[in-house]
Amino acid sequence: MTGEKVVDFKNVVVVYDKFPAIAGATFYVNAGEIILLQGPNGAGKTTLLRACAGLLSIARGSANVLGCDLQTDRSAVRSRVGLLGHSNGLFQDLTVLENMLFWSRLVGADKTDVNQAMDAMGLSGRLSATTVAKLSAGQRRRCALASLIVRRAQLWLLDEPHAGLDAQGRDELDATLRAARDSGATVIFASHEIERAQALATRSLLVSTGTVKST
Amino acid sequence: MKRTTSRSRVVSAVLFKDLRIEARSRVVTNQVLPFAGLIMIMFAFALDNDDVLQRVAGGLIWLATIFSLFVIVQRSFAIDTADSALDSLRVAGIDLSAVFLGKAIALTLQLIALDVVLIASAFLLYQVQVSAVGLVLLVTCVTCATTGLGFVGTLYGGLTAGANGRETLLPLLLLPVVAPVLIAATRATEAAFGSGGTATSEGWAWVGLLTIFAAVFGIGGSLAFGPLIDE
Numbered sequence: 001m002t003g004e005k006v007v008d009f010k011n012v013v014v015v016y017d018k019f020p021a022i023a024g025a026t027f028y029v030n031a032g033e034i035i036l037l038q039g040p041n042g043a044g045k046t047t048l049l050r051a052c053a054g055l056l057s058i059a060r061g062s063a064n065v066l067g068c069d070l071q072t073d074r075s076a077v078r079s080r081v082g083l084l085g086h087s088n089g090l091f092q093d094l095t096v097l098e099n100m101l102f103w104s105r106l107v108g109a110d111k112t113d114v115n116q117a118m119d120a121m122g123l124s125g126r127l128s129a130t131t132v133a134k135l136s137a138g139q140r141r142r143c144a145l146a147s148l149i150v151r152r153a154q155l156w157l158l159d160e161p162h163a164g165l166d167a168q169g170r171d172e173l174d175a176t177l178r179a180a181r182d183s184g185a186t187v188i189f190a191s192h193e194i195e196r197a198q199a200l201a202t203r204s205l206l207v208s209t210g211t212v213k214s215t
Numbered sequence: 216m217k218r219t220t221s222r223s224r225v226v227s228a229v230l231f232k233d234l235r236i237e238a239r240s241r242v243v244t245n246q247v248l249p250f251a252g253l254i255m256i257m258f259a260f261a262l263d264n265d266d267v268l269q270r271v272a273g274g275l276i277w278l279a280t281i282f283s284l285f286v287i288v289q290r291s292f293a294i295d296t297a298d299s300a301l302d303s304l305r306v307a308g309i310d311l312s313a314v315f316l317g318k319a320i321a322l323t324l325q326l327i328a329l330d331v332v333l334i335a336s337a338f339l340l341y342q343v344q345v346s347a348v349g350l351v352l353l354v355t356c357v358t359c360a361t362t363g364l365g366f367v368g369t370l371y372g373g374l375t376a377g378a379n380g381r382e383t384l385l386p387l388l389l390l391p392v393v394a395p396v397l398i399a400a401t402r403a404t405e406a407a408f409g410s411g412g413t414a415t416s417e418g419w420a421w422v423g424l425l426t427i428f429a430a431v432f433g434i435g436g437s438l439a440f441g442p443l444i445d446e
Contacts (some may be wrong), residue, residue, distance in 0.1 A: 002292050079308025089303030093236040105228040106309050108220035131239075132298075151307065215328060 004031045006155055006186045007052055012061035014051045021047040023210035034181050036201035037190040043204050044210045045190035046085065047104060047124060047159045051061060052188065053083040064155060082153030088144035092133040096143050099132060103147045117149035139165030145176060156180055158189035164198065174200050223314045229317025233291060243291050243325050246281050248332055254279040255336045268341040272406030278399050280326065281360045284364055285386050287325055288372040296376050301444065306327060311441035315369055319436065323365030330357050343408045352363050352418045353407035359422055360400040363429035366394055372435040374443050399424040
């Protein structure tokens with residue numbers, strides 16, 4: 001699949017709260033790339049990621065993600081992307097294992113997938129029986145990433161994935177994203193940690209006042 | 216690789232998730248049940264007349280149920296919105312009507328448990344009595360009414376989940392909608408108790424209304440929940 005356009009936006013406008021948060025974005029992402037979205041706060045990075053996930057309607061332009069036209073069928077793309085925003089999307093009163101099993105049941109994954117994901121994110125053993133509410137911020141982030149692995153998302157959309165992680169957690173995250181890329185996934189992530197993010201990314205895009213430029 | 220999952224699997228996953236979280240957090244057991252029990256006791260103090268209490272017991276049970284419904288619905292959606300898990304469910308591309316059914320069944324089961332306690336407290340505090348035939352009517356009434364409340368509570372809980380001021384918005388929107396349940400369930404329960412000389416047979420027509428309400432909001436909720444959550 002490497003080389004195919006996984007994301008293809010042409011003059012895309014996304015209106016959020018009556019405000020054009022994305023104002024004519026044109027860019028593409030090829031399969032197997034790790035793309036860094038750079039830009040100041042409020043530039044539209046989060047909106048762009050949510051639009052790619054099919055969560056926001058496209059007001060104008062042509063938007064194609066994983067072969068699905070977001071103008072006509074946003075829901076079709078959702079089962080194939082994994083979005084990790086500022087929140088982790090976890091249930092606080094469930095243990096790590098229970099969270100993973102819940103997502104595995106929803107997407108038809110089996111126990112082996114769950115074990116592999118938890119091993120990959122260092123969540124096996126004692127941590128697996130700990131409720132999410134008792135985890136550190138970094139551990140919760142790893143748990144959220146494990147749920148993306150369980151779902152075998154083809155396109156990973158990550159908003160500030162390094163936030164809240166310690167040095168070891170950041171290294172593990174980078175390794176996980178490279179492993180995801182090696183296994184055929186494409187990654188788009190927004191980050192303010194430019195040095196680390198640029199070392200991880202294969203290409204960068206600059207998001208500024210709702211437009212997107214290659215850097 | 217595209218994987219598929221059945222609708223029933225999503226329903227059961229959501230149902231057991233909600234029940235497991237309740238079993239662990241014990242919000243219904245430790246907060247809602249005492250709250251509902253207190254309502255029953257406060258009514259007993261306020262009315263302070265056995266004859267009046269026996270006559271209005273049905274209405275008091277269902278008022279306490281509906282007040283408690285607001286708390287349980289808000290709790291049910293708070294666990295999904297606390298860490299944006301509801302957003303994750305949307306992105307996962309799963310059938311949101313299955314999520315609706317799973318949450319509605321979990322809510323209904325919690326309401327049934329609550330009503331068992333409320334009816335037991337009515338026997339204890341208000342000295343109401345029920346015949347064998349009345350008991351059949353009462354059980355059917357509780358089943359139909361709580362199912363309807365489960366469906367409508369889940370639908371409106373989803374509608375207000377992302378709204379500002381949802382704590383006050385939910386009762387404001389939900390109270391007028393559940394008024395038919397309050398009226399029908401009260402009349403059916405009064406018939407079951409034989410309050411004011413009402414015949415048990417008079418209660419079945421009200422149970423019919425409760426069944427229609429549950430069916431309308433079950434079907435309507437299954438169709439509307441996904442688009443409502445999505446927007």
